[in-house]
Amino acid sequence: MIRRVGGYIKNEDSALLRGGELHLDALHLPCYASDPAASVRDCFPTSMAVAPFSKNPSQMTDAEIAQLKMPYARILEYLKPWMGRFILGVFIGIVAAAFNGVLIVGVSLIFQLVLDGGAKTLGTPVQLPVFGEVNLAQVLGMANDTPVGLGGVIIACACIPVLMFLNGFLEYLNKYCLAWVGTKMLFHIRSDVFRSVLRQSPAFFSHTKAGELMQTVFNQSRVAQSNAVQLVQLITNRPLTIVTILFVLFSQDWFFTLMSLVIFPLCLAPIIAIGRKVRKSGSREEKEVGTMMTTMHESFTGIRLVKGYAREEYEVKRFDKANAEMCRNMLRWTRAMELIGPIVESVASIGIAAGLVYFWVQERSASELIVLVMALTKIYPPAKELSKVNLLMQKTVYAVNKVVHLLEREADIKDLPGAPELPRIKGGVTFENVSFAYSKIDGSKLDKAAVTNVSMELSPGKFYALVGPSGAGKSTLFSLLLRFYDPDSGRVLMDGTDIRTVTQDSVRGNIGLVSQDTFLFHDTIRENIRYGRLNATEEEIIAAAKKAHAHDFIQAQQGGYNAIVGDSGCNLSGGQKQRLSIARAILRNAPILLLDEATSALDTETEKIIQEAIHVLSEGKTVIAIAHRLSTIMQADQIIVMRDGGVADIGSHDELLKKSELYQKLYSLQFHE
Numbered sequence: 001m002i003r004r005v006g007g008y009i010k011n012e013d014s015a016l017l018r019g020g021e022l023h024l025d026a027l028h029l030p031c032y033a034s035d036p037a038a039s040v041r042d043c044f045p046t047s048m049a050v051a052p053f054s055k056n057p058s059q060m061t062d063a064e065i066a067q068l069k070m071p072y073a074r075i076l077e078y079l080k081p082w083m084g085r086f087i088l089g090v091f092i093g094i095v096a097a098a099f100n101g102v103l104i105v106g107v108s109l110i111f112q113l114v115l116d117g118g119a120k121t122l123g124t125p126v127q128l129p130v131f132g133e134v135n136l137a138q139v140l141g142m143a144n145d146t147p148v149g150l151g152g153v154i155i156a157c158a159c160i161p162v163l164m165f166l167n168g169f170l171e172y173l174n175k176y177c178l179a180w181v182g183t184k185m186l187f188h189i190r191s192d193v194f195r196s197v198l199r200q201s202p203a204f205f206s207h208t209k210a211g212e213l214m215q216t217v218f219n220q221s222r223v224a225q226s227n228a229v230q231l232v233q234l235i236t237n238r239p240l241t242i243v244t245i246l247f248v249l250f251s252q253d254w255f256f257t258l259m260s261l262v263i264f265p266l267c268l269a270p271i272i273a274i275g276r277k278v279r280k281s282g283s284r285e286e287k288e289v290g291t292m293m294t295t296m297h298e299s300f301t302g303i304r305l306v307k308g309y310a311r312e313e314y315e316v317k318r319f320d321k322a323n324a325e326m327c328r329n330m331l332r333w334t335r336a337m338e339l340i341g342p343i344v345e346s347v348a349s350i351g352i353a354a355g356l357v358y359f360w361v362q363e364r365s366a367s368e369l370i371v372l373v374m375a376l377t378k379i380y381p382p383a384k385e386l387s388k389v390n391l392l393m394q395k396t397v398y399a400v401n402k403v404v405h406l407l408e409r410e411a412d413i414k415d416l417p418g419a420p421e422l423p424r425i426k427g428g429v430t431f432e433n434v435s436f437a438y439s440k441i442d443g444s445k446l447d448k449a450a451v452t453n454v455s456m457e458l459s460p461g462k463f464y465a466l467v468g469p470s471g472a473g474k475s476t477l478f479s480l481l482l483r484f485y486d487p488d489s490g491r492v493l494m495d496g497t498d499i500r501t502v503t504q505d506s507v508r509g510n511i512g513l514v515s516q517d518t519f520l521f522h523d524t525i526r527e528n529i530r531y532g533r534l535n536a537t538e539e540e541i542i543a544a545a546k547k548a549h550a551h552d553f554i555q556a557q558q559g560g561y562n563a564i565v566g567d568s569g570c571n572l573s574g575g576q577k578q579r580l581s582i583a584r585a586i587l588r589n590a591p592i593l594l595l596d597e598a599t600s601a602l603d604t605e606t607e608k609i610i611q612e613a614i615h616v617l618s619e620g621k622t623v624i625a626i627a628h629r630l631s632t633i634m635q636a637d638q639i640i641v642m643r644d645g646g647v648a649d650i651g652s653h654d655e656l657l658k659k660s661e662l663y664q665k666l667y668s669l670q671f672h673e
């Protein structure tokens with residue numbers, strides 16, 4: 001979970017801090033390839049520091065959505081590992097389609113044997129589609145006058161369920177195989193989209209709604225996958241089913257079939273008109289789902305604020321606005337989609353009515369009529385489904401593009417190809433002429449820099465405090481040290497190494513982060529502490545909790561270390577949450593510790609306990625603390641006073657009281673109120 005609190009992205013020990021898997025091979029840094037000796041700074045031109053945000057399909061206009069193309073190559077990548085099963089599924093679909101012909105010929109034979117006269121012999125010729133006139137006695141090597149009899153009728157009729165079963169079984173296998181491949185694809189697509197989202201830099205999260213991301217990871221990947229599979233099924237099976245049945249029909253009665261087919265194109269006109277409507281409402285519906293998810297996400301995560309301000313009804317109204325719009329679009333979509341069926345059926349029934357008249361005039365047998373009508377009714381469902389392909393395609397293209405947009409999005413902050421790990425450092429930190437401005441949503445830089453020409457050298461094992469008015473750039477320095485952003489100019493060094501030349505994981509592995517606004521997962525106390533070091537033993541977790549003065553209150557909880565902390569730790573008090581976060585940082589045992597003191601005051605006793613815990617945590621580490629209350633940092637080795645993105649003064653408390661006007665002002669504001 002990443003949230004922006006104050007000035008920088010608080011991402012306490014989250015996956016970004018631990019670092020997700022980074023695809024180094026996806027990096028294309030031409031300067032590095034052409035001249036490996038080029039200075040690292042040259043490899044990071046300003047324009048690369050924040051890659052422009054390529055257009056997200058959910059921010060597109062309807063016209064732009066209509067122009068979207070299906071990124072087949074990207075989908076194929078996910079299909080490759082399951083190609084065998086996929087081809088098998090398609091092959092079975094083809095066999096199932098061809099089997100329709102066998103079914104019609106078989107049923108035609110059975111009907112003629114059974115329906116047209118009880119005194120029939122096997123030698124009476126039957127008229128079969130494709131094969132023409134057939135003498136069954138000759139085929140079976142029996143005498144022409146062998147009566148069909150009750151036994152023969154029973155055997156023939158028993159073949160109908162067998163044929164139907166085989167037909168159904170082949171269709172089942174076809175659907176199962178493709179659904180199996182689809183499910184595997186969905187798993188990997190979802191997992192990759194989630195990984196790709198976590199790989200993004202904090203800048204991405206400040207410009208993207210969490211609810212919309214959740215909607216893409218969960219819903220759009222499912223829509224993309226299930227529609228794609230359905231499309232394959234339709235495209236491979238249905239046309240062949242239609243061709244097979246048509247072939248059989250033509251061989252049986254070309255005129256009747258032709259007459260029926262003249263009617264068919266009439267069905268297409270309304271479908272094309274409806275298609276446009278569906279495309280629009282389909283994409284609008286997806287957008288509204290994103291808005292709904294965002295509202296839900298914000299209401300649930302901010303439930304205390306919602307309740308505190310009694311804004312439940314307000315939130316319901318916000319939710320219902322998107323909800324109503326979504327339902328309206330869903331209804332529009334369903335109305336358009338479902339209109340197709342009745343239109344196709346009405347037009348088709350005209351064909352059947354005309355066919356009946358034709359049979360009466362031709363004085364043809366009832367069994368022939370039944371078989372022809374049966375074949376015709378079998379042709380219309382696949383034709384109806386095929387007519388929806390275009391509409392289904394529109395929804396699929398939109399969903400696939402949204403998913404691929406996230407999959408392909410390269411992180412703004414990337415490791416250099418083959419970048420080495422930064423080993424455990426002593427704790428030296430240097431800011432060398434660092435300037436940085438945040439970016440706008442379109443990727444261009446804001447006019448006002450958050451940090452300008454900051455230079456300072458922090459020695460290992462010392463305690464530094466950052467003070468200054470709100471917006472002075474304190475949190476931005478934290479973000480730059482964590483490499484959530486790269487400076488526009490200047491360098492950030494750890495023990496003399498430019499942090500852009502080593503992996504982000506190893507940089508963040510050297511940093512522990514504690515803020516008063518602690519984030520806890522809905523999990524046990526144990527797992528929340530273990531997040532600091534995933535392979536920590538039970539003893540190490542308990543030792544860390546003891547050092548953080550958390551052990552006693554944990555023991556007092558029902559379930560002790562197994563107690564669930566609730567959503568975002570809502571079952572615990574602010575001070576308790578903080579102590580868990582300190583225990584987590586103790587377990588991490590990183591040489592650099594970033595402390596962010598919240599502005600909200602705790603009661604004196606809790607504050608004392610927290611201060612003691614922080615004192616234990618700080619031992620032997622380089623500590624950089626953002627301090628809002630000067631009382632907590634008067635003992636700091638050095639206090640860095642910031643103003644308007646720059647360093648105004650550096651010195652000890654006593655020195656600053658003498659020489660820094662701004663510090664004197666801050667001091668008098670707090671102590672002489």
Ligand SMILES: Nc1ncnc2c1ncn2[C@@H]1O[C@H](COP(=O)(O)OP(=O)(O)OP(=O)(O)O)[C@@H](O)[C@H]1O
Nearest residue numbers: 006007008206438450469470471472473474475476
């Ligand atoms: N993600 C962001 N996008 C755009 N501007 C930002 C972002 N984060 C911070 N800023 C701006 O950068 C400047 C420095 O902010 P920063 O959060 O570093 O200050 P701060 O000293 O930590 O403030 P505070 O004490 O209130 O947390 C401010 O003008 C702020 O508005």
